[in-house]
Amino acid sequence: MNIPLIDLKAQYNSLAEELNKVTLEVLSSANYIMGTNVIEFEKEFAEFIGVKHAISVGNGTDALIIALKAMGIGEGDEVITSPFTFFATAESISAVGATPVFVDVTADTFNIDVTKIEEKITSKTKAIMPIHIFGQSADMDEINEIAKKHNLLVIEDACQAIGGKYKGRNVGSLGDVSCFSFFPTKNLGCAGDGGMIVTDNDDLAIIIRALRTHGSGENGQKAYNLINGIKEEVAKVEGANDTVYNPLKYYNYLIGFNSRLDAIQAAILRVKLREIKNWNSKRRDIVNIYNEELQNESLVTPICKECNEHVYHMYILQSENREEVLEKLKSAGVATGVYYPVPLHLQKAYKNSGYKVGDMPVSEYLSHRTFAIPVYPELTKEQVKYIVESIK
Structure with missing residues (x-):
């Protein structure tokens, strides 16, 4: 008998008829970027986690990078995290110009050892990024208490823990912002790359939405105004087709990224989220x-x-x-x-x-x-x- 570590074909076969149907619907719609499936998946995911905002992005690494940048973390800052995880966690910190500061894990849960966090905090520390490794939540009450004591942000790396819970609360609803990956091998995986950032912070959600699309358009202007304390009405285009033409995308307010979840991936993930x-x-x-x-x-x-x-x-x-x-x-x-x-x-x-x-x-x-x-x-x-x- 040959048994693979992960069998993506078996999962596809269990949902093949519905996955084929929604994929063909997106293809025939010719609306491949953003659009209805992305909007609805974000709503459904936010409801599943129990947060106000879910902003989809191109992959889990982008989710971490954009979350860090949206929170103003960059050159000269330090972020405390674990060394026992996938490289993307530390890489995202380095990618925004900050420095990952590693704290060892516990031998039983493999999660960050909360008893060793405070000794690593310096005047440069801006955030703690715990990883819910292999699907089990880190000790979030203790982490949030330390963060509050030292005025630090908390970014959950929940890329491996979709659906997990901590003291009855959903993983992803326990920090200032949380990041998920939909890489095909994850518990909730798409047919390619995909990621999600979730938060209850209204202003942060606007900045994240702006950063994922070149800092442009309505959200770009809103984010720019938020950051610079400007109060003014922001132009809006109703019914713009992001695949073909949206006039607002040619007005850029922040240096951002090109990191959007494809409509096909969103349609596939909507089916799988129900499972x-x-x-x-x-x-x-x-x-x-x-x-x-x-x-x-x-x-x-x-x-x-x-x-x-x-x-x-x-x-x-x-x-x-x-x-x-x-x-x-x-x-x-x-x-x-x-x-x-x-x-x-x-x-x-x-x-x-x-x-x-x-x-x-x-x-x-x-x-x-x-x-x-x-x-x-x-x-x-x-x-x-x-x-x-x-x-x-």
Whole structure:
């Protein structure tokens, strides 16, 4: 039996008729940029998370960069984050000219260690960017308390945690602004790249909307006026077609980006958003089997804190003999993945940042032990059983 780490074809087949239908509807409409599907998906996503504003962008990395820039974070500033995650988190901080300051993680949840945050705060610190790694929320009450004490912003990197909860509240509704990715392998994935920024801050939402489209048009002028304390009526064009011609896009007020969610991706995501609760529930059902069957093996299974509702973007095991385990699972036809083999503070891109081996001992320890096994919701009972037997 051959079982992939993630099976995107299985997910497509489960929704093929509806996905094909909405894709063809967008193609035949000839309205490919912005438009109805994007507007409606943003509304539906905001309602799902429980926030006032959801602004779609081209991908999860753009979401982080635009959120940081909209909050005024840039050259000379510092942002505290975790080194045990995908590179985009730190990369986005560097991309706006700020400096990522790494704080080690806890060995049980892999999330940022809140007891070590305050010692890293300096006069240059402007924000904390926690990552809800692998689908489990960081300790947001403690993070928000520290942020309030030191007058810092909180940016949730929720790219792996769509649908997760912390003390009954939705991940993405816990900070000043939150960012999501719709990369195809995510719990909620599109057929390409896509991202979302969510916030309850009305002014910040206007600036984000302006930045995603070259700082132009109605939102560009509104953002410019907000930033510069100008009060005036802003021109508006009703019914403009962003695919063909919108006269306002030739008036630019801020230096922004070209980062929009395609209409086809929005249509696909609208279909999949209706399935996400069920898909996440199926992931947890599979995890319950794994946790039960593997508890007596020479592996460390992941924990879920009682205050959290984990969505298991990845199911992460730990082994002292990782390479041997991975090789045997490969020979059995069970695909695996290593997340993450090099902590961010030791990446070559940050070799001049002053970090060295030993600075983040927990992240470094985990980087040599952790690996993922399949946990996607389309796994059959037979496949789950085979995976467990192969590991044993």
